[in-house]
Amino acid sequence: MREEFMLVVKKFGGSSVANKDRIFNVAQRCIEDYKAGNDVVVVLSAMGDTTDDLIGMAESINPNAKKRELDMLLTTGEQVSVSLMAMAMQALDVPAVSLNAFQVMMHSTSRYGNARFKRVDTERILHELDSRKIVIVTGFQGVNKYDDITTLGRGGSDTTAVALAAVLHADKCEIYTDVDGVYTADPRIVKNARKLEVVTYDEMLELASLGAKVLHNRSVEMAKKYNVELVVRSSLNRSEGTVVKEASHMEKMLVTGVAADKNTARISVIGVQDKPGIAFNIFDTLAKNNINVDIILQSVGREGTKDISFTVADNDLENAIKVLEANKDRLTIQQITWEEEVAKLSIVGAGMMSNPGVAAKMFESLYNSRININMISTSEIRITVLVDEKDIEQAMIAVHDGFAVND
């Protein structure tokens, strides 16, 4: 009755395969699934600090190494992981085979260091699964149209796992990390934070982009697009983890989670001319310099001018100011001010869009804790406020308590 069994894709990060004991721990967990009759595809990152070590070697030889060669170098890390994992499973008497991006044929775009999957072949993997092997695939890497090796950038191994789950029509895609799921807030700060059983793709996307570093946005976006059921769980314990899936069959919670992000800075451009096209020009200039702008607030200034404030990531601040200074006259900017010590606090929940009282409740919680709100930004399922960085932890607790996210 093979039909009753599942096809599961399981992804383990670098710390889960950092040494021999952990490799065997992962092998055991995969073998349990396999022995229960399931088809198992495993996606691995490079062991522990391997990728950083390889980058260090490259930088010592050429600090401006071409990304093509960096990708050629870095992808050896995952190849080491997958071959050692296959050996571990074979040592436990389970047939296993390791495959790299060439062997699977994970077709990607050409962009080295930040490629995206275009097409993933299934023939080789299905052939190996048919002969009842556990298939272990290198995460993070692809092959472009020149037959060159690419890497996928941040969160690449998660993306590999989701892509394989999508093309193989896997029943689920388990992402193993060092936390045991997605929480209503960072449990290191909010003591009564609670692990969520289920979140929607959209909620996860908002949470991921707001500093809950459990899953990378790209993998969640791909999971949403191909309707892959994700499970976020720990490689260190047997906790059930959090399921990420479509909302349809879920009860919509008012607020699913609270997220904080300290990696943000505010910039204000003062006294710009109040005429059409000026705001566009400002943000267009920043975009062309690869500076991502987040929350934007526009207010009326003196004498037919206006003031525009917006946030950027901390590491873009210096460059943003330089770009604005260089274009000050053209953009009709009278003055530029900035503030680095700010942080974003967000609440996320699919139930929000039909409940206008949520924002008011959030502001009330913050007001009761005497926390000043600098800026506000909202989407259908998210409300974000900018507060002073020193206030962020207190703000998190206040808002979490205010919505009793824990109940």
Next chain:
Amino acid sequence: MREEFMLVVKKFGGSSVANKDRIFNVAQRCIEDYKAGNDVVVVLSAMGDTTDDLIGMAESINPNAKKRELDMLLTTGEQVSVSLMAMAMQALDVPAVSLNAFQVMMHSTSRYGNARFKRVDTERILHELDSRKIVIVTGFQGVNKYDDITTLGRGGSDTTAVALAAVLHADKCEIYTDVDGVYTADPRIVKNARKLEVVTYDEMLELASLGAKVLHNRSVEMAKKYNVELVVRSSLNRSEGTVVKEASHMEKMLVTGVAADKNTARISVIGVQDKPGIAFNIFDTLAKNNINVDIILQSVGREGTKDISFTVADNDLENAIKVLEANKDRLTIQQITWEEEVAKLSIVGAGMMSNPGVAAKMFESLYNSRININMISTSEIRITVLVDEKDIEQAMIAVHDGFAVND
């Protein structure tokens, strides 16, 4: 006038790329050739002890790891070397590109750990050379018909270099090592040993199989088959090295070199029946147990029996005795004796075949030094004697002096 320039394949072993300084040293040497207008293809081994380290990791996880997975693991070593080398050349402002066995398509047989090349594609390499890049290829590895990675076994990177030189019709194939050429004898033992300017493929094959560990036989055999001109030279100095090529235009030296091999043991089977098929049965039994037999000596024994002596490699001795004991009755063996402390001494030279006095001269030199000869074996261009291991160094010097190989 591109037509006047050469296509050169240059191979560097693991010690030549063991660290940053050595990588840049190799890069510089390749760049000199490139800037002189030549097309340059570089073949590299894994850095320093990388391969041993990877084998150590594998053994700690699974001492009986499948060779397929070992090959998947080990081949990452060369991929690291080639990408770092490309970065080094780019740091020196020379365009370079690294390619692995998949990218070149080095088609090999299926046998993991000891594959052989079946076919090597040239399209990608020629394309990169056409755009005036130095092309850096992973040595030691191939891809089999299952799209799996194989390794070529001992001397694999030399073989890769010769295979590429053959299919690319290279003008020469330079094998860089830590010695600066092929010597008339081991210069650590025979102080007046002289570097040879030229040796024939056949002489090199005899020397290589007799313990002159400069080149592996497989690469010399392939070079002979495809008429690839080999140059053995040092990566540490600018010495011209030794050219290995066809004999046609060379003056044939009487004796080209003297080689010693301590890795040998003698076995004697005493009192076997003197009837047809018995000797064949003995060597067939050993061959079926993967035991290579070298020098064979047969002598008349007592009462219609004969005694057969032969040599095997030291590490085959134990197994050979076990196999012979197990088949003692069937092979009509009355007694088995053996001696581990023996060594082979050989003289090699293409001029030998037309000069019957060479053997006598060798024996005379040994006799004058009071060195006892246990067994003798000859080929058209080689004479080998078996002596006690304690005598081998003195024997080398005596024979080298006797032929004045140095003149």
